[in-house]
Amino acid sequence: MILPVLSDVISAHNKIEPYIHNTPVLSSKSINSIIGADIYFKCENFQKVGAFKFRGATHAVLNLSEQEAKKGVTTHSSGNHAAALSLAAQNRKIPSYIVMPENTPEIKKKAVSGYDATIFFCKPTLEARETTLDKVQKETGAYFIHPYDNFNVICGQGTAALELLKEKEDLEIIIAPVGGGGLLSGTSISAKGISKNIEVIAAEPEMANDTFKSFKSGKLIPSVNPQTIADGLLTSLSDLTFEIIRNNVDNILLASEKSIVEAMKLIWERMKIIIEPSSAVPLAAILENKGKFKNKRVGIIISGGNVDLTNLPF
Amino acid sequence: MILPVLSDVISAHNKIEPYIHNTPVLSSKSINSIIGADIYFKCENFQKVGAFKFRGATHAVLNLSEQEAKKGVTTHSSGNHAAALSLAAQNRKIPSYIVMPENTPEIKKKAVSGYDATIFFCKPTLEARETTLDKVQKETGAYFIHPYDNFNVICGQGTAALELLKEKEDLEIIIAPVGGGGLLSGTSISAKGISKNIEVIAAEPEMANDTFKSFKSGKLIPSVNPQTIADGLLTSLSDLTFEIIRNNVDNILLASEKSIVEAMKLIWERMKIIIEPSSAVPLAAILENKGKFKNKRVGIIISGGNVDLTNLPF
Numbered sequence: 001m002i003l004p005v006l007s008d009v010i011s012a013h014n015k016i017e018p019y020i021h022n023t024p025v026l027s028s029k030s031i032n033s034i035i036g037a038d039i040y041f042k043c044e045n046f047q048k049v050g051a052f053k054f055r056g057a058t059h060a061v062l063n064l065s066e067q068e069a070k071k072g073v074t075t076h077s078s079g080n081h082a083a084a085l086s087l088a089a090q091n092r093k094i095p096s097y098i099v100m101p102e103n104t105p106e107i108k109k110k111a112v113s114g115y116d117a118t119i120f121f122c123k124p125t126l127e128a129r130e131t132t133l134d135k136v137q138k139e140t141g142a143y144f145i146h147p148y149d150n151f152n153v154i155c156g157q158g159t160a161a162l163e164l165l166k167e168k169e170d171l172e173i174i175i176a177p178v179g180g181g182g183l184l185s186g187t188s189i190s191a192k193g194i195s196k197n198i199e200v201i202a203a204e205p206e207m208a209n210d211t212f213k214s215f216k217s218g219k220l221i222p223s224v225n226p227q228t229i230a231d232g233l234l235t236s237l238s239d240l241t242f243e244i245i246r247n248n249v250d251n252i253l254l255a256s257e258k259s260i261v262e263a264m265k266l267i268w269e270r271m272k273i274i275i276e277p278s279s280a281v282p283l284a285a286i287l288e289n290k291g292k293f294k295n296k297r298v299g300i301i302i303s304g305g306n307v308d309l310t311n312l313p314f
Numbered sequence: 315m316i317l318p319v320l321s322d323v324i325s326a327h328n329k330i331e332p333y334i335h336n337t338p339v340l341s342s343k344s345i346n347s348i349i350g351a352d353i354y355f356k357c358e359n360f361q362k363v364g365a366f367k368f369r370g371a372t373h374a375v376l377n378l379s380e381q382e383a384k385k386g387v388t389t390h391s392s393g394n395h396a397a398a399l400s401l402a403a404q405n406r407k408i409p410s411y412i413v414m415p416e417n418t419p420e421i422k423k424k425a426v427s428g429y430d431a432t433i434f435f436c437k438p439t440l441e442a443r444e445t446t447l448d449k450v451q452k453e454t455g456a457y458f459i460h461p462y463d464n465f466n467v468i469c470g471q472g473t474a475a476l477e478l479l480k481e482k483e484d485l486e487i488i489i490a491p492v493g494g495g496g497l498l499s500g501t502s503i504s505a506k507g508i509s510k511n512i513e514v515i516a517a518e519p520e521m522a523n524d525t526f527k528s529f530k531s532g533k534l535i536p537s538v539n540p541q542t543i544a545d546g547l548l549t550s551l552s553d554l555t556f557e558i559i560r561n562n563v564d565n566i567l568l569a570s571e572k573s574i575v576e577a578m579k580l581i582w583e584r585m586k587i588i589i590e591p592s593s594a595v596p597l598a599a600i601l602e603n604k605g606k607f608k609n610k611r612v613g614i615i616i617s618g619g620n621v622d623l624t625n626l627p628f
Contacts (some may be wrong), residue, residue, distance in 0.1 A: 045586045203488065272587060
C-alpha cells in the first residue's frame with residue numbers, strides 16, 4: 001500500500017490552488033475564554049460547495065488522464081463529496097453521475113443538481129449504494145472517485161491543514177473530525193510532515209465510534225448502523241485511511257450528541273458562522289476534555305457548513 | 315442643528331480603531347449571479363457584540379469628559395445598542411445602566427449582563443422606556459447615550475461605510491437598513507463625503523415604513539406600533555437623523571416580510587454566515603428591485619448577527 005506523504009499534499013495544493021478558496025482562519029475571544037486555550041478555526045464551511053470535500057474531489061478530477069476523464073466521474077455520497085465532485089467535473093467540462101441515499105437533505109440534492117450532475121437515488125444503506133454505483137459505472141463507463149478511499153482525494157483534503165499551518169506556524173495541536181478518514185488522513189500527513197511535534201487528534205461522535213474502536217484495538221472495525229447528528233461522519237474507515245491514521249494520529253477523543261449540539265450552538269452564537277454538526281465535533285471533544293487543552297494553541301478544521309436550516313437541533 | 319461631516323467620521327475612526335474589528339467584506343458568486351450585480355457585504359455581524367452599534371457606542375463613550383464619564387452611562391435599547399454601550403463602558407471602566415423592554419430576546423439579555431451592565435426592565439413601549447430611563451438617570455446621575463439621536467454615535471456608525479469604501483473604492487451604490495437612522499446617517503455622510511456620485515439607498519421594511527413616509531412627505535412621521543421580523547428597525551427617525559438623511563440619501567426602497575426572510579435564508583445558505591433579520595432588509599429590497607441594480611457594484615452594510623437561534627423564521 002503506497003501512503004501519501006507531505007510532498008504529495010504540497011503538489012496537490014499547487015494543482016488545485018486556482019480552483020479553491022484559501023479559506024479564512026478565525027478565532028473567538030469568548031470561546032477561547034470558555035476553553036482557556038487559543039483556538040484557530042480553519043473555516044472550510046466557506047470553501048466552494050460549503051465543504052473541504054471540494055479540495056479532494058478537485059485534485060482527483062485534475063489527476064485523471066484525458067482518456068479516464070472523458071466518460072465522466074461517478075461516486076456515492078451522502079452529500080458534500082457529491083456536490084464537490086459535480087463541481088470539480090463541471091470545472092473540467094466532463095459529466096458526473098452521483099449515487100445518493102434517498103433521505104439526503106434537500107439542500108444537498110439541490111446543490112448537486114445545480115452543478116449539472118445526473119443523480120441516481122438508492123436506499124440509505126452501504127450495500128444499496130455500492131450496487132447502484134456498480135450499475136451506473138457499467139452503463140456510463142464513468143471513473144469512480146471514492147469519497148475517501150483514494151490517494152488523490154486524501155492529498156487534496158490535506159491541503160486545508162497545509163494552509164492552516166502556513167498561517168499559524170506554532171500550533172501545538174491540530175484536530176479534525178473523522179468519518180471515513182479522508183480529512184483526518186490528509187490533515188495528519190500535513191501536520192506530521194511539517195513537524196513531528198504537532199499532536200494530531202481525531203474527534204469522533206460517541207455514537208459512531210468505529211475509528212476509536214479500530215484505533216484502540218489495532219484492527220479495522222466498521223460501524224454498524226451508527227446514529228449521530230453528525231451526518232457527515234457515519235461512514236467507516238477504509239484500509240488506506242486506517243493505515244495512515246495508525247501511523248500519524250496521536251489520539252482519538254469522543255464527543256456525546258449533547259456536546260456536539262452545544263458546540264455547534266456555541267460556534268453559531270459566538271462566531272456568527274454556520275457550520276454543520278460534523279464540524280462541531282472537534283470543539284465538542286475539547287469541551288469534554290478541557291484540561292488537556294489548557295493554554296495550548298489548537299487548530300481545528302471546520303469541515304463544512306451545509307445544514308438543512310429547516311431542521312436544526314436547537 | 316450641527317450636522318456631522320466626513321472629517322468627523324474620520325476622526326471617530328481614528329479614536330475607535332484600537333477597540334473595534336475592521337470587519338471583513340465578503341461576496342458570494344451565487345448571490346451575485348441571482349441578482350446580476352456585484353454585491354459586497356460589509357460584515358458587521360462579525361463586529362464586537364455582533365453588531366455595528368459597538369462603533370457608535372464606543373465613540374460616544376470615548377468622547378465623554380472624565381467628569382461626565384465617572385457616574386457611568388445609561389440608555390434604552392432593544393438589544394444591540396445596549397450590549398454595545400455596556401462593553402464600551404466596561405472598556406472605559408465605568409458603570410452602565412440599561413433600560414430594556416421585558417420581551418427582549420434571551421441572547422441579548424445575556425450579552426448585556428455579561429458586560430457587567432445593570433439592567434432595568436420595562437414594558438415594550440417607547441413611553442415606558444423613557445419614563446424608566448428618566449428614573450434611572452435621576453437615581454444614578456449616569457450620562458444618557460441615545461441609540462441614534464446623538465452626534466457622536468452617528469459618527470461612529472459611519473466608520474463601517476468608511477472602511478468599506480476604503481476597501482472597495484469603486485462602489486456605485488451603498489445600501490444600509492434604516493430604523494432610527496443612526497447607521498444610515500453615518501453611512502450617507504461617509505459615502506457622500508467621499509464621492510457625490512455614490513448613490514446612497516435606504517432599505518426599510520414595508521411594515522415599519524416611517525422613514526419612507528417621512529422622506530417622501532418631507533416631514534417626520536413616526537411609526538405607530540410597527541410589526542416586522544426586522545426587530546432592529548422598529549424605532550423611528552429623530553430630528554437629527556431625518557435631517558442628515560434628507561440631505562444625503564438618494565432613495566428609499568421597501569422590503570416585504572416575505573422578501574426579508576427569503577434574503578436572510580439566502581445569505582445563511584449561500585454565505586454560511588449568521589445575520590439578523592434587520593441585516594437582510596437591503597438584500598430583500600434588491601431582490602424586489604433587481605432591474606435597478608443590474609451590473610452595478612453595490613455595497614451593503616450587514617448590520618448584525620444577533621439572532622435567537624431557537625426562534626428562526628424558517
